[in-house]
Amino acid sequence: MMKTNWTKALLGSAVAISLVAAPAMANFGEWDANGDAGIDNEEFAAGFDKDVGVFGDWDTDDDNMLSQAEFDAGYGTRDTAESPFDDDIGFDDWDANDDDMLSSTEFHDGVYAAYDDDGDNIIEEPEFGDLGDDIGDGGFWDV
Ligand SMILES: [Ca+2]
Ligand SMILES: [Ca+2]
Ligand SMILES: [Ca+2]
Ligand SMILES: [Ca+2]
Numbered sequence: 001m002m003k004t005n006w007t008k009a010l011l012g013s014a015v016a017i018s019l020v021a022a023p024a025m026a027n028f029g030e031w032d033a034n035g036d037a038g039i040d041n042e043e044f045a046a047g048f049d050k051d052v053g054v055f056g057d058w059d060t061d062d063d064n065m066l067s068q069a070e071f072d073a074g075y076g077t078r079d080t081a082e083s084p085f086d087d088d089i090g091f092d093d094w095d096a097n098d099d100d101m102l103s104s105t106e107f108h109d110g111v112y113a114a115y116d117d118d119g120d121n122i123i124e125e126p127e128f129g130d131l132g133d134d135i136g137d138g139g140f141w142d143v
């Protein structure tokens with residue numbers, strides 16, 4: 001009986017803590033640096049780098065490029081979560097200059113395109129909402 005009560009108490013405090021600690025990590029207004037109600041590629045790269053930062057994490061040899069192996073290793077750690085990407089997402093699709101390496105720009109443009117549902121090269125607030133879900137607890141980018 002005591003044990004059950006303790007478990008409940010612990011669960012209760014864990015929920016309380018997560019409610020306090022959970023406020024949105026990705027804030028549309030913060031990412032939209034020029035305040036035009038849309039997020040362009042550059043704003044996206046800066047915001048994603050700051051709030052998610054996976055490019056640096058995946059770049060294990062710190063050469064500012066992702067090799068296929070680094071990409072696969074980084075992406076592979078996340079394949080248990082629901083992917084925001086269609087099945088056709090891949091290293092080759094994102095490697096715009098075909099040098100078999102992903103630069104930070106190529107990487108962020110690739111991710112960006114996945115969230116720009118209507119393909120108008122602006123991430124509007126509803127599209128940003130999907131990104132926020134993926135960055136949040138248990139989401140694909142939850143780090
Ligand atoms: Ca903007
Ligand atoms: Ca690298
Ligand atoms: Ca490249
Ligand atoms: Ca859009």
